[in-house]
Amino acid sequence: MKAILLILIISMFGVIGFGVAGSYFERKRFFFNLLEFLKQTKSLVGFSSTKLTEILNKQSYYGDKHFKRLIKNYMSVLNDNLNISLDNLFYDITILTNEEKQDIFSFFKGLGMYDQTTQIKQIELLESKCKHYFETASEDAKKYGELYSKLGLIVGAFVALVVF
Amino acid sequence: MLKDFLPKALSDAIYLKNTDGDINEIRLRLSCPIVVCVNLKTYFLSSSGLCSNPNVAIYATRELLDDIVFKASDYSMYSISDQLKQGFITVDGGIRIGVCGEVVADCGEIKTIKNISSLCIRVPHEIKGASKQIFSKLINGDRVIYNTLLISPAGAGKTTMLRDLVYQFSYHNYPYNIFIADERGEIVGGNKNPFNLGYFYDSISFVSKQKSMLFGLRSMSPDIVITDEIGENGDAEAIQHLITCGVGVIASVHGASLDDVRKNPRLSTLLQGKYFQRYIVLSKENGVGTLEGIYREDFSRIYGGTL
Structure with a gap:
């Protein structure tokens, strides 16, 4: 019985640790997917002037849940003829900072409104910012992600020791 | 087809008493009442359908004209820039939208049209046996x-x-x-x-x-x-x-x-x-x-x- 409780306490704190660490990994995945999307969009716009809806429809099937949510939100804005805002673009997305949101918002606000050359410049602008965000998110995932995962297990073990 | 790029209020008004097949063209001129040509007869467009009184007609605004062109491009202006240089956009289904406004030129070459002031939407027809x-x-x-x-x-x-x-x-x-x-x-x-x-x-x-x-x-x-x-x-x-x-x-x-x-x-x-x-x-x-x-x-x- 004691052993089961011991495992239960350690697992519980472990899960909390992984949960906290998860947001760091999610941020890393989000920026990775956003970068991939930007690269693909740049080549499709530059090479074949592929329509935005076609690009977005393909993208909505790939990526992590936050990235898919972002694309879905943007498509809802277009389809429902809404004015794009921070609230409707980032609805249900909680892992981004205000600065990151602002940069992504500025990009989506002007997406599709320029000629080919200007549109590619806009994509490259966000691409360079996203590279920086991705590097930071990767470092954070490595540093804090692993730290919180391990910390969860250690705290769990400590609590188990104190209890028993 | 028109519903794909016209704002809902506009397409609802057009379709209130008409079908796609009857319409020849729709003309939108900045700050002027919207004109719809049906079976070669000209009407104004009001929120309750076609009419002959310009006072009750819907007037075209800058936002409306920009919105139609943006939607007609399938939210991708970069994909229509070559067409826009020639003064028209063709929407899926063969609908041609003629565009007027201020031409932006570089060394005599047309780059794009800005401040759009008029649109002429021509609706094509498929009439089997016409020829x-x-x-x-x-x-x-x-x-x-x-x-x-x-x-x-x-x-x-x-x-x-x-x-x-x-x-x-x-x-x-x-x-x-x-x-x-x-x-x-x-x-x-x-x-x-x-x-x-x-x-x-x-x-x-x-x-x-x-x-x-x-x-x-x-x-x-x-x-x-x-x-x-x-x-x-x-x-x-x-x-x-x-x-x-x-x-x-x-x-x-x-x-x-x-x-x-x-x-x-x-x-x-x-x-x-x-x-x-x-x-x-x-x-x-x-x-x-x-x-x-x-x-x-x-x-x-x-x-x-x-x-």
């Missing part, structure tokens, strides 16, 4: 077609007639390989909702007629090339080349009469050289697509009225 009356006149007894020039003023049914001619070849089981040089994407109607043009056609869109006709000759070995609204530099040379290569040509041109076309300096080589063997003149006299006359290569009349 029935003329189809038999284009076929020589031994299944060879006459090189033909369709002449009509704007909105008199040239493109509808060409579209149906392509279909009639399939319908009458003439297995000609037809190549459509569709510079504005109006004949075929796009990829999503193409018109039913039969089984024997290939097409290329959104490139100059001159280039696409020669492209078609090289790549698709056509028996017949069909193209719309000739008259630009290089069109006559390309058609001459096709005909001398043994390819049949059916083309259309703007003009109210054969006499008008004979005065067109860009077509003089074709007319004087008797490259076209048949001239067909259409008008709006008794409705769109009224057949005014059919003429031989020497301009003698086969059917219809005077020159």
